[in-house]
Amino acid sequence: MKTNVMRMLDKAHISYETATYVYDEKDLSGVHAATQVTVITPEQCFKTLVARADQNNLFVFCIPVAKELDLKAGASASGQKRMELIHVKELPVLTGYLRGGCSPIGMKKNYPVFIDQTAMRFDRIGVSGGHRGVQVILAPDALAGFVQGQFAPLTRADGAQ
Template identity: 60%
Template sequence: MKKTNAMRLLDAAKIPYEVRTYDWEENDLSGTHAADAVGMAREAVFKTLVARGDKTGFVVFCIPVAEELDLKKAARVSGNKAVEMLHVKELLPTTGYVRGGCSPIGMKKKFPTYIDETAMLFDAIAVSGGMRGVQLIVSPDALLAFVDGTYAELTV
């Protein structure tokens, strides 16, 4: 398998990770499908969501795949009065990633990133590897440090 940009960046930073691949279908890009397919608890597999804050601009949130982002909490922790999810057609030009393959690692620009505090409960979590069907298993603390992120309570 060809290395993704996210993998190259982790390699360069000497951050250990494991790659797990799975088959995906256009009609099922859900994170729960990804979690089940790579054999990890849904609580330990994190989806990457991109939003626009009314004060800060683009903001990235990583939350467990079966959970829902609480927009009020997301706004509060990111220093905004309100945040709205980025429309899917804006995802690729903004981040360099497509829906179902959006990784918090290696976006076109460095955006403020918040990882749900439940990540701290695990020795390793999975995030998208930067393309559909690829998950990277990584230490949550290493990921947090790499993206210069913040742990926060983010879900409903």
């Protein structure tokens, strides 16, 4: 199955691989998905989160699935004073994607994208292919270039509150 994300990458001549997995409706966490994708390590799987700085300013963050977004770091990276994650019910309206299938590629609007700097440690990372159960695997630089994203420290240090 070709998703819109794949069509967009094809049109831009960006090299990627796909990985499909059986998703669990009861556990849509990125960690669960990462354990199902066998062509890359779980550390290379990134989840996509959307946060709001104010009524009209939304930002997209790609972070490792086992990590938590540090909202202060996200605000700092995006030049905002503060932000909060959007409610999951808002996701389809604002992005066109469902929880568990949210990709930084091909959202309804071109929101600013920030990718955790740990992505640069890898030759390739996985992000959602735009549908639950589908990952696209590509070079972090290719992803950043395509979505005009920036690399930044975005996650809480292990054990930090």
